Amino acid sequence: MTVDLSTLVDTENGLINRTVFTDPVIYEQELQRIFARCWTFLCHESQLGRPGDFFTTYMGEDPVIVVRRRDGSLGCFLNSCRHRGMRVCRADTGNTKVFTCTYHGWSYDTDGKLKNVPYEREAYYDEIDKSKWGLTEVARLDTYKGLVFATWDPTAPSLLEYLGDFCWYLDGLVDRRAGGTEVVGGVQRWRFKGNWKLAAEQFASDNYHAPSSHASAIAALTKDVDKQVARLGRNDGAQFSSDLGHATGFSLGKNLEHKLLGRGFPRILVDYQLSIWDEVVERLGEDRFLGPATSGHANVFPNFAYLPGFQTLRVWHPKGPDEMEIYAWVLVDKDAPAEVKEAQRRFAQLTFGASGILEQDDGENWAEIQRNLRGAITRREPFNYQMGLGHEWTEDGRYPGRLGWYASEQAARGFYRRYVQLMEAETFPTEAPKGPAVRSGRPDNGGIR
Ligand code: FES
Ligand SMILES: [Fe+2]
Known part of the structure; x- marks a missing residue:
């Protein structure tokens, strides 16, 4: 409606x-x-100087993690575990190699990939396809002179056009x-x-x-x-x-x-x-x-x-x-x-x-x-x-x-x-x-x- x-x-x-x-x-x-469409402001680039630096915030009511990846680029992921939805990062800011969910321990790297599932062999019989269960990534992330923005909408105009x-x-x-x-x-x-x-x-x-x-x-x-x-x-x-x-x-x-x-x-x-x-x-x-x-x-x-x-x-x-x-x-x-x-x-x-x-x-x-x-x-x-x-x-x-x-x-x-x-x-x-x-x-x- x-x-x-x-x-x-x-x-x-x-x-x-x-x-x-x-x-x-x-x-x-x-x-x-x-909020699920517009370019929304995440943080300033100077907050994420080194690989592994992260900052947690929201896009609308959706919790997100903004992170400097190992290759130096910026990533932004939904801060919600693919298992039952807990935030996988509960700190405001910091530096890390992995984000480990505090509920059952699934952990994700700074590219959002699911890397570790506890008792993977015993509980999942080695049948879970981890490549399908990474963190949800924004459609696009871009910066304007140090200001970091992202959007969930792949059809949104570029950030530059959006700011116009x-x-x-x-x-x-x-x-x-x-x-x-x-x-x-x-x-x-x-x-x-x-x-x-x-x-x-x-x-x-x-x-x-x-x-x-x-x-x-x-x-x-x-x-x-x-x-x-x-x-x-x-x-x-x-x-x-x-x-x-x-x-x-x-x-x-x-x-x-x-x-x-x-x-x-x-x-x-x-x-x-x-x-x-x-x-x-x-x-x-x-x-x-x-x-x-x-x-x-x-x-x-x-x-x-x-x-x-x-x-x-x-x-x-x-x-x-x-x-x-x-x-x-x-x-x-x-x-x-x-x-x-x-x-x-x-x-x-x-x-x-x-x-x-x-x-x-x-x-x-x-x-x-x-x-x-x-x-x-x-x-x-x-x-x-x-x-x-x-x-x-x-x-x-x-x-x-x-x-x-x-x-x-x-x-x-x-x-x-x-x-x-x-x-x-x-x-x-x-x-x-x-x-x-x-x-x-x-x-x-x-x-x-
Ligand atoms: S909710 Fe994250 S591991 Fe279960
Ligand atoms: Fe005022």
């Missing part, structure tokens, strides 16, 4: 039925049609310096009540919440709180929405130093950004460095997100319709000095770690919304996604693609257009869904300044 999502999600008029965030049947459809026009913005995160990036400080994990899409759509499109939700955190981080909150409300930024569902929003402003200090960045991180100005501007250009490489929010469809500048990477793992688990990393430029990497790690924990002062504001909003959705009357009313409807543009000479003001919900509408398309399609769609027609060129009534 599948639900007709087009009756519940009306992106043309910016209305979404609340049951999309609560219905177990819709959730099951998401596992099948979103979002790559220009993503490069602001992963292609700033010649040495690329790495993660530091391990992976933080935490859970709370809240449908995964509440977090994904916020990171795709919601800067609007910052002046009210984060006012107290901004006060703790900066002296100039009134000025900062006013600035956030002034809408001096832009939002990009890919027809493929990915999105980002970012602030502008010509003075990088003021911009970062105004967000409470410690002096050492501000000085670092200023010190790499020439290198980054040469690679990405000034507009990209000042915008999407140093500020804002982003979500790669469906559930991989990051915050440029704060450098938190995260995955919103779905755990039922009303719960998610966050895995969070801290990303740094590999060429940065050690003390800058450490300062970045500490600042990311202070702001967007599990108990980070900004993270808590967001988590509380999502958890409370989810709690309220338990009410029968509450669920009857649609959510409003009408901000900026009819006020989008494209090709403004500085930023490519479909754009809107910083405070807009055009990217959320883009996220849900793609969501509906995938939820309805029997097979992986070959074309992106068509968004509304937009004017060409930036309107001159404010916005970017």
Whole structure:
């Protein structure tokens, strides 16, 4: 049974039925049609430096092991024993030659091949064909500048096609310096009540919440709180929405130093950004460095997100319709000095770690919304996604693609257009869904300044 999502999600008029965030049947459809198909983020390549290094995570609700094989390539396998389904690797990360199931002891090598079955002669009379009982492997695994992704769908487009026009913005995160990036400080994990899409759509499109939700955190981080909150409300930024569902929003402003200090960045991180100005501007250009490489929010469809500048990477793992688990990393430029990497790690924990002062504001909003959705009357009313409807543009000479003001919900509408398309399609769609027609060129009534 599948639900007709087009009756519940009306992106043309910016209305979404609340049951999309609560219905177990819709959730099951998401596992099948979103998470079993889309390219999902697994980890960063720097986590898997040596042969035998592994990291365990999830694709949707499916547990997986990502591993550096002996030949140096990366593999990704379902972390579920072919005998009775136990996870064959119960550690978060480590280095190994074999994965041995703790239930009855079947063991698999780093290519996923079944190597050893206890009492093979006595219990199986040497009749089990081990070559047929290896771990299930993903259809495809690929990396984009250090970011590791995989898909279960052999008909999915290539990773590069899947990311499409979002790559220009993503490069602001992963292609700033010649040495690329790495993660530091391990992976933080935490859970709370809240449908995964509440977090994904916020990171795709919601800067609007910052002046009210984060006012107290901004006060703790900066002296100039009134000025900062006013600035956030002034809408001096832009939002990009890919027809493929990915999105980002970012602030502008010509003075990088003021911009970062105004967000409470410690002096050492501000000085670092200023010190790499020439290198980054040469690679990405000034507009990209000042915008999407140093500020804002982003979500790669469906559930991989990051915050440029704060450098938190995260995955919103779905755990039922009303719960998610966050895995969070801290990303740094590999060429940065050690003390800058450490300062970045500490600042990311202070702001967007599990108990980070900004993270808590967001988590509380999502958890409370989810709690309220338990009410029968509450669920009857649609959510409003009408901000900026009819006020989008494209090709403004500085930023490519479909754009809107910083405070807009055009990217959320883009996220849900793609969501509906995938939820309805029997097979992986070959074309992106068509968004509304937009004017060409930036309107001159404010916005970017
Ligand atoms: S479930 Fe893994 S060996 Fe039995
Ligand atoms: Fe937030």
